Amino acid sequence: MREPKREQLTRREVLGMLGVAGVAAWAGRVPLSSPTGAADQFDCVATPAQTEGPYFVDERLNRADIRLDPATQLLSAGIPLHLGISVGRVEGASCAPLAGALVDVWQCDALGVYSDVRDNNDRFDTRGKQFLRGYQVTDRNGQVEFLTVYPGWYRGRTVHIHFKVRVPHSNRGGREFTSQLYFDDALTDLVHGNPPYNSKGKRDTLNPQDGIYRAGNSGEGLLLRVERAAQGYRGNFSVGLRMS
Numbered sequence: 001m002r003e004p005k006r007e008q009l010t011r012r013e014v015l016g017m018l019g020v021a022g023v024a025a026w027a028g029r030v031p032l033s034s035p036t037g038a039a040d041q042f043d044c045v046a047t048p049a050q051t052e053g054p055y056f057v058d059e060r061l062n063r064a065d066i067r068l069d070p071a072t073q074l075l076s077a078g079i080p081l082h083l084g085i086s087v088g089r090v091e092g093a094s095c096a097p098l099a100g101a102l103v104d105v106w107q108c109d110a111l112g113v114y115s116d117v118r119d120n121n122d123r124f125d126t127r128g129k130q131f132l133r134g135y136q137v138t139d140r141n142g143q144v145e146f147l148t149v150y151p152g153w154y155r156g157r158t159v160h161i162h163f164k165v166r167v168p169h170s171n172r173g174g175r176e177f178t179s180q181l182y183f184d185d186a187l188t189d190l191v192h193g194n195p196p197y198n199s200k201g202k203r204d205t206l207n208p209q210d211g212i213y214r215a216g217n218s219g220e221g222l223l224l225r226v227e228r229a230a231q232g233y234r235g236n237f238s239v240g241l242r243m244s
Helices: 010-019 185-192 209-215
Strands: 027-029 080-091 095-097 102-106 131-137 143-149 162-169 173-182 226-227 232-240
Touching: 027 080, 080 102, 102 143, 131 143, 162 232, 173 232
Parallel strands: 080 232
Antiparallel strands: 027 232, 080 095, 080 143, 102 131, 102 162, 162 173, 226 232
């Protein structure tokens, strides 16, 4: 069956779609594993959309553990990161879980390399590989969880993870919301002091120096809350959309 046509919203459309204090989107932080009815726990914090960047590939890889490269059956090296994303529907001043939304995540590996693309500056050509990419569909609590690795760095960008929320629409195809998640610089320095990260040397761009992070003073609203886990780290973030 043909996939429904999906439309990329313009900035004006996103503003109208989300409509929380006149900003592009809102995000809050809730427990990674919330019980049914956890919508009441949403702490709605306004945050803007951010650029998709050059490395998105619509792989349609439905999986929770995105570390594996299906082509080689190898796992990406790095410190494990358990990432939870909650998606909610904003209705007036209330926030309700949004089930059935597709949440894509993609990121670079510990050495700053993305899969299945040829880098614009010829740093790498990984076409045919699919590590550190995938999507999940939100459950009845509006939640998805991924197992990935703490990202590395590459020249000119602070450390980040890309994500996209795609919401099916019966009459107008689909809608998209795209943004990025960031990490506390002190935590990144700590993580990047370990192998394999430390083989790349010291990164050249911190959060305050990153133009995308700074755009519209948006970066602080996209910082991922990260805590130590039994293995690696655990972080969560919530995104809400106004669908009417």
